[in-house]
Amino acid sequence: MTPVTPVCESIDIPAGEGRAVFVDAGQRVKIIDVEGQQVGDVFAFARDDVREYHSASHTRAHVNRLFPAVGEQFVTSLRRPMLTLVEDSSPRRHDMLIAACDPARYAALAAPAHHASCAQNMQDALARLGLSADLVPQPINVFMDIPVGRDGTLTWETATSRPGDSITFQAEIDCVFVVSACPQDLVGINAGAPTPLRLLIANGESA
């Protein structure tokens, strides 16, 4: 029997790399942490004009939470609903406070020159679709565990997601959806060496 709502596309993201994909309004993107304890930096842009992007600071004002719960929305820099968090099989620890790692971050960490970064992965992934962005928006850092203390202190913990855990977003508008399998290997947010992520794009409720 043919599934009613089949998976349209499966994309493997190698450890430390990024991928971008066009997603239609109504489609769902499931991000799978293949081996567990791997952070993904998620960016989303409006397909008709990438100058409109998912904005963490607008989303916080929209949902009145540091991070949306299942069923809640993410909005753009123009406050348009863009994504909905529809499923989450992980321990539900995700970050939406911290900037993407970038060359300046790795320079400060005394990393080797040309260390991969989520910021560069985002730009490279967009470039493969013929797109470019003028800025690197603050990402949604799935599976990244940054607990907030009562005094506002942020702690950098190792991701607690298990092999096969996933989080699923539904697109509310046509998007360019970008995920970087975070190459961070100098701060302990990933468990040891970076590992792959997988994306499943599907129509409706099957992702």
Next chain:
Amino acid sequence: MTPVTPVCESIDIPAGEGRAVFVDAGQRVKIIDVEGQQVGDVFAFARDDVREYHSASHTRAHVNRLFPAVGEQFVTSLRRPMLTLVEDSSPRRHDMLIAACDPARYAALAAPAHHASCAQNMQDALARLGLSADLVPQPINVFMDIPVGRDGTLTWETATSRPGDSITFQAEIDCVFVVSACPQDLVGINAGAPTPLRLLIANGESA
């Protein structure tokens, strides 16, 4: 007697308006809440290239706090130290989670057309200096009280700053410093109608 470190400039910001000023590295900017309980949206850009700006998500990663304490720094989108919080006579409740109010925000609140906004105030203030920015960065919202619950819930409280309370930033690089006396009159973050702010720019430690 002449003060050793005189105030160089005093700028009154009328209620609901914004002002931008060039600030040299080492100078201090004191923001005074003249009548009390008034939020100010603060933006800062590198003077030599406004594409580099104060970035809240990079600052949180730098200080490991939701909001820097006195003595801590704010960094740019390229992770350069840009400002230091040097003095704070207020109840020390400031926000660095929420986007600037903008036309889309007021449209959603069913405000009259052309309601003033901090986003537009920022652009207008830059334009008066012959500058423009491609984006509205997430501001530092001085005197804005957004408590974070233990479950991550954000609550919008009325500012608790008293008449004459102030917060002072020292510039670590040459900046364009922008402050909007927030025109928000539909959500209770300001006490009643918006009121003015005042900036004092000074060399060294006198601001």
